[in-house]
Amino acid sequence: GQQVMQIPQYQHVQEGEDFTTYCNSSTTLSNIQWYKQRPGGHPVFLIQLVKSGEVKKQKRLTFQFGEAKKxxxxxxxxxxxxxxxxxxxxGGGGNKLTFGTGTQLKVEL
Amino acid sequence: EPEVTQTPSHQVTQMGQEVILRCVPISNHLYFYWYRQILGQKVEFLVSFYNNEISEKSEIFDDQFSVERPDGSNFTLKIRSTKLEDSAMYFCASSLGLAGSTDTQYFGPGTRLTVL
Structure with a gap:
């Protein structure tokens, strides 16, 4: 079945540093969505990318979809x-999109 | 802003007992979903529901699980005979259309199920 892996699994940064998480699929994706889950909270939709090579920005967040859509x-x-x-x-297609394994971000002052 | 609600927020049950988790999706949404998240792990798809029937389900959603939309507002997940490994956070979500389209899925706050 489709697998969606994310790296890294954990990331600790100092406030002000940049952070990047990568999502890789074993199959071509029709679209990809990104969610944020605060500790103890529920997933909250951030953005969806559909087109090959698409780049979208939300303030300090930049999302990119690979050319091969994987x-x-x-x-x-x-x-x-x-x-x-x-x-x-x-990511995936239809209404059974597969969640990635997630990247936990901790930001220290 | 409309939101998905879930009750109860925490359910404790004995192994082998039946539980029903309740959700009220956003009122004009047509697609409903249940997900499971075991503590510290990723969110896992269980089932999607449209037009009063299951449209898709995962390998996790076996015969001990069932879903129902008993009236025009509630969407329930029933676990017939709970097992220890069913302990998890269960999220309900709803969307206006297919998640494969540009529609967003809105998640409820979750029900934490603890099986003793």
Whole structure:
């Protein structure tokens, strides 16, 4: 079955440093979504990418979909303590999108 | 802003007992989902539901699970005979259309199920 892997599994950064998480699929994805889950919270939708090579920005967050539509990245510039949480990618087709394994981000002052 | 609600927030049950987890999706949404997240692990898809029937389910969603939309607002997940390994956070989600399209899935706050 489809597998969606994310690296790294954990990341500790100092506030102000950049952060990137990568999502890799074993199969071509029709689209990819990114979610953020705060500690003890529920997944919250951030963005969806559909087109090959697509790049979208939300303030300090930059999302990219690979040319082959098998990988994606989320980059946060100048992290803040409010960025703490686990970032999941989710990709596939239809309504059974597969969640990635997640990257847990911790930001230290 | 409309939101998905779930009750109870925490359910404790004995192994072998039946539990029903309840969800109220966003009112104009047409697709409903259940997910499971074991502590410290990723979110896992269980089932999707549309037009009063299951549209897709995962390998996790075996015969001990069932879903129902008993009325126009509630969406329930029943676990017939709970096992220790069913202990997890269960999230309900809803969307206007297919997740494969541009529609967003909105997640509820979750029900933490603890099986003793």
């Amino acid at each position: 990988n994606s990245s989320l980059h946060i510039t100048a992290t803040q303590t409010t960025d703490v949480g686990t970032y999941f990618c989710r």
